[in-house]
Amino acid sequence: MVNLIGKPVELRVPSRMGYEKVAMGTAASVAKLMGFPDDRIEDLKTAIAEACINAIEHGNHLNENLSVGVTLSAHDDSLEVTVLDDGGGIAKAPPKPDIDRKMHGEEDPRGMGMFLIQSLVDEAEWVKAGNGKASYVRLVIRLDKESD
Amino acid sequence: MVNLIGKPVELRVPSRMGYEKVAMGTAASVAKLMGFPDDRIEDLKTAIAEACINAIEHGNHLNENLSVGVTLSAHDDSLEVTVLDDGGGIAKAPPKPDIDRKMHGEEDPRGMGMFLIQSLVDEAEWVKAGNGKASYVRLVIRLDKESD
Amino acid sequence: MQTETKTSVDQIADGNGGRITVLRFSGDISSSSHDALLGIYQTVSKSQPVLLDFTKVDYINSSGIALVIQMLMEANKNEQKIAAFGLTPHFQKVFTMVGITKYAALFQDEAVAKASI
Amino acid sequence: MQTETKTSVDQIADGNGGRITVLRFSGDISSSSHDALLGIYQTVSKSQPVLLDFTKVDYINSSGIALVIQMLMEANKNEQKIAAFGLTPHFQKVFTMVGITKYAALFQDEAVAKASI
Ligand SMILES: Nc1ncnc2c1ncn2[C@@H]1O[C@H](COP(=O)(O)OP(=O)(O)O)[C@@H](O)[C@H]1O
Numbered sequence: 001m002v003n004l005i006g007k008p009v010e011l012r013v014p015s016r017m018g019y020e021k022v023a024m025g026t027a028a029s030v031a032k033l034m035g036f037p038d039d040r041i042e043d044l045k046t047a048i049a050e051a052c053i054n055a056i057e058h059g060n061h062l063n064e065n066l067s068v069g070v071t072l073s074a075h076d077d078s079l080e081v082t083v084l085d086d087g088g089g090i091a092k093a094p095p096k097p098d099i100d101r102k103m104h105g106e107e108d109p110r111g112m113g114m115f116l117i118q119s120l121v122d123e124a125e126w127v128k129a130g131n132g133k134a135s136y137v138r139l140v141i142r143l144d145k146e147s148d
Numbered sequence: 149m150v151n152l153i154g155k156p157v158e159l160r161v162p163s164r165m166g167y168e169k170v171a172m173g174t175a176a177s178v179a180k181l182m183g184f185p186d187d188r189i190e191d192l193k194t195a196i197a198e199a200c201i202n203a204i205e206h207g208n209h210l211n212e213n214l215s216v217g218v219t220l221s222a223h224d225d226s227l228e229v230t231v232l233d234d235g236g237g238i239a240k241a242p243p244k245p246d247i248d249r250k251m252h253g254e255e256d257p258r259g260m261g262m263f264l265i266q267s268l269v270d271e272a273e274w275v276k277a278g279n280g281k282a283s284y285v286r287l288v289i290r291l292d293k294e295s296d
Numbered sequence: 297m298q299t300e301t302k303t304s305v306d307q308i309a310d311g312n313g314g315r316i317t318v319l320r321f322s323g324d325i326s327s328s329s330h331d332a333l334l335g336i337y338q339t340v341s342k343s344q345p346v347l348l349d350f351t352k353v354d355y356i357n358s359s360g361i362a363l364v365i366q367m368l369m370e371a372n373k374n375e376q377k378i379a380a381f382g383l384t385p386h387f388q389k390v391f392t393m394v395g396i397t398k399y400a401a402l403f404q405d406e407a408v409a410k411a412s413i
Numbered sequence: 414m415q416t417e418t419k420t421s422v423d424q425i426a427d428g429n430g431g432r433i434t435v436l437r438f439s440g441d442i443s444s445s446s447h448d449a450l451l452g453i454y455q456t457v458s459k460s461q462p463v464l465l466d467f468t469k470v471d472y473i474n475s476s477g478i479a480l481v482i483q484m485l486m487e488a489n490k491n492e493q494k495i496a497a498f499g500l501t502p503h504f505q506k507v508f509t510m511v512g513i514t515k516y517a518a519l520f521q522d523e524a525v526a527k528a529s530i
Pocket residue numbers: 050054055058059085087088089090091094110111112113114115135358359
């Protein structure tokens with residue numbers, strides 16, 4: 001595999017629903033360059049889409065004057081991604097979605113984004129930064145890891 | 149068509165051959181969001197690839213400590229793209245490629261990138277900036293324009 | 297700015313003298329798909345099974361999946377059979393992860409879905 | 414870091430008792446494709462026509478096109494017939510823009526190329 005270590009790819013998109021698809025396209029291109037198999041690229045795309053949607057909606061409150069920042073760092077055997085917003089970060093980790101509770105109206109039908117991110121990538125970490133004025137999620141997806 | 153006017157999408161990629169494909173993926177996603185037809189997206193992808201390759205090779209001389217910057221600004225009826233490098237810009241406009249001269253060895257077989265860019269998009273302009281320390285190409289591709 | 301969802305409603309024979317409603321989606325399934333999913337579901341007969349056709353959908357996010365779950369809730373209340381087909385292997389995996397398969401079977405294609413529901 | 418180009422060399426019958434060499438490319442056609450294009454071309458017989466199969470190529474840049482032109486120059490010197498097939502409509506347009514069609518016909522697929530060369 002070709003050595004891609006070097007400067008990260010950096011992307012900034014406006015905080016508007018739909019622009020998560022631009023981050024998906026950029027991330028898919030980087031992962032393809034690195035030689036990720038198609039199924040892992042799909043996992044990465046969904047994880048990045050959910051992270052961007054959360055940054056747009058919960059972090060930047062759909063304020064289009066704010067951007068969502070995405071960095072993609074190619075390492076020897078993994079791709080590391082951060083998705084940055086200007087919000088205060090998550091207050092507490094949401095419960096794992098429970099389909100029975102959802103189906104019986106005991107739980108919001110939403111609230112699956114962070115669960116999907118965690119399920120689809122190899123590492124996911126939510127970090128508060130900039131004294132409450134920024135937050136990011138850091139994702140790692142490994143090249144050797146088989147898709148689950 | 150949905151109004152996309154707002155902050156531009158910004159991308160930075162390392163000055164290494166192959167990373168033009170990341171710019172292609174990002175640009176294709178923005179153009180798709182804006183509703184460009186598939187054949188115009190192909191035109192845009194090739195134009196951006198050639199602009200990035202020139203920025204990587206001629207502008208930044210393959211120095212991987214330098215990045216190539218790409219901005220994508222969605223206007224009402226067009227997408228405006230700039231591809232920025234840290235070089236001095238083009239010395240003089242190259243001649244239009246002449247296939248007969250190339251086939252007879254009277255002209256370098258290369259030297260088709262700027263011609264393709266100009267042929268594939270609606271506007272292309274090469275600009276020297278930053279007192280000889282930066283240069284960019286500005287491309288415009290219009291939504292209503294039929295592919296040629 | 298998000299691609300809108302289009303839904304077309306088909307009636308097909310189930311091969312046993314009965315009829316099945318097929319909701320064929322195209323575009324994105326996202327937070328903006330409320331009307332294309334729940335709005336359309338309100339209009340269909342509750343006395344025959346429903347198949348959800350995702351063949352022409354290439355982007356689904358978690359807000360879109362939440363709308364699919366709300367549709368399954370409605371079908372559940374109406375004791376109506378509901379199943380899906382045409383999801384890519386990736387989205388079959390995602391639907392399985394969130395547990396949707398407990399309330400709606402996922403079939404490979406229309407023929408299998410029609411024969412199995 | 415660029416995807417490498419793979420070339421496989423096939424011999425097919427031209428339907429008239431003669432033979433045609435087919436160079437089947439996959440991956441990218443870019444500045445790093447020198448060996449996969451010009452290197453391989455050196456090894457093939459100069460006494461029968463050559464077809465370039467781009468069916469499995471999805472990225473071609475202007476440096477790659479320059480290598481194709483160099484291959485056409487070689488073929489021209491050898492008075493060898495050469496043509497291409499399997500280019501997407503976009504790359505057919507790009508090849509036409511730079512004038513390659515003056516020295517090599519572009520065909521839709523292998524059957525037409527084989528019958529026409
Ligand atoms: N970037 C973020 N900034 C602030 N809060 C967030 C962020 N991402 C997630 N959250 C919080 O975590 C909750 C769960 O997120 P998620 O699982 O993606 O589901 P949903 O977005 O559908 O609520 C959100 O409702 C929000 O309160």
